[in-house]
Amino acid sequence: MTDRDRIVVIGGGHNGLVCAAFLARAGREVIVLEAAAQVGGAAVTREFTKGFRASGCAHLSYLLDAGIARDLKLASHGLKWARTGLKTVALASAGDHLVLDGGKLESGTLSESDRAALAAYHAQMLRFARVLAKQHNRQPPRLGGGGRSDFMGAAKLGLDIRLLGRDSMREFLRIAGINIYDVLEEKFESPLLQGALALDAVLGANLGPRSNNSILALLHRLSGQSNGNNGFSLPEGGMGAIGEAMAAAARAAGATIRTGSPVARITLEGDVVSGVELENGEKIAARTVVSNADPARTLLSLLGARHLETGFVHRVRHIRMKGMAAKLHLALDALPAFARLPAELAGERLLISPDLVYLEHAFDHAKYGQCSPEPALEITIPSVHDKTLAPAGKHVLSAIVQYAPHDPRASGDGPRRELLEHTLGVLERHAPGLRRQIVGSELLLPADIERVFRITGGHWHHGELALDQMMMVRPVPGAAQYAMPVTGLFLCGAGCHPGGGVMGAAGRNAANAVLATERAA
């Protein structure tokens, strides 16, 4: 084997690590080069205030592919769960909270018709999500042209939709084209239930409840639950524990992982990949380079537009990838008391999204560059279940703040201070006294997420997950099979099919694509 035979993986996010692990298991020499000091990417566990640690961006596991976890033996590489199967609590300002376990109401007030509709809605959405879940571990077929496997891939997708049965198939096609607002208005009476269910459809997306594609985003989120994982779960040690276990699996298979190693550029000999050059000038030869960085960063910045055809560059430049979610971390000197919420429920998944209009208004502000006075929140207090995150008796609150302006009108630190103030105002209303418990805080806006985690646009999925950017056209038409138009270059991150969330499928699919390309050569 020569130096040129090695495979370089740029980025040690969870997808890069999964890709490296499967390539190393197939006997390849693999080096992972991660820019940050730790592996895990946006799902890393970091100290944000002395003694308090939180999951950087991703704070809940609900998509992790059960097959990948099993194949890589993540449990024997150290992954433990602090809590699985979290319930969802839709917080009501008047205190009549709804406690939901999937499609079941555990406590709170709902009409009989809403209870029945909830069970039916949940079952139906899971059925639809299963169609998406079945595609996660398949390479998307080429649109037009292609060979037998592309034909079979397209046929399998068609069959999966057809197997829903006539009525479900009609409903699937109907709702996929509308939006979560209209669907929830049609099915439920309770504004609180509608608000909570809608938040799940727009978390991480640059979509309001009235936007097209919000149903597809919801189905992506639910696809984990129909794929055999543990529902909303918290790894012991925060989400970074998943990446650490994946890194251990990759190392055990023979991969080398170097942190603190930012790649400056992908090098070519003629029009074929020859390796990478690090920011410190070090050159590493490689026959294949697989990038876990987002498609825009990989192709426009690390490779360079001049090596690509103009039409392709145009498509990459126009990937919609403006993040609208912010991440809040609070270090607290005690467990916050949410009004009329029994203390034993404080560790569940808490949502503040009281109705559809509230959520749409929060989106409207961010859309026009402003900080909503009333953002919607997905809150976890992982330290209730995991004592490794905060000093004894103290707690960490982690919240996704939906929405944050991607392009704030105001400059400097104003938008961060404003959004923090508004978010704390919303929290204080639900948990009086919380402000006094704060001993440290961090609010990451989309621009911070871009800078800290090197995700262009700070987008949850490395690119909006929408009909025009999904499956056969993800990240862009003509590049959905992980191989890029330059020989030897592949993508393996959330920007590829099947998209973001801590799942690992893009990493494994990319490893399979690399191995298939080698076999075909």
Ligand SMILES: Cc1cc2nc3c(=O)[nH]c(=O)nc-3n(C[C@H](O)[C@H](O)[C@H](O)COP(=O)(O)OP(=O)(O)OC[C@H]3O[C@@H](n4cnc5c(N)ncnc54)[C@H](O)[C@@H]3O)c2cc1C
């Ligand atoms: C606010 C927010 C909240 C989220 N919450 C959740 C959640 O609760 N649950 C969930 O499942 N998902 C969540 N997500 C989504 C999830 O974090 C991402 O989809 C997922 O982390 C993507 O994984 P990845 O491995 O593809 O890429 P990343 O995690 O982005 O990893 C890419 C890696 O590449 C590295 N890199 C980039 N450029 C270079 C370079 N030039 N040289 C070397 N290394 C480089 C980066 O440093 C990074 O480590 C959230 C996202 C956001 C933004």
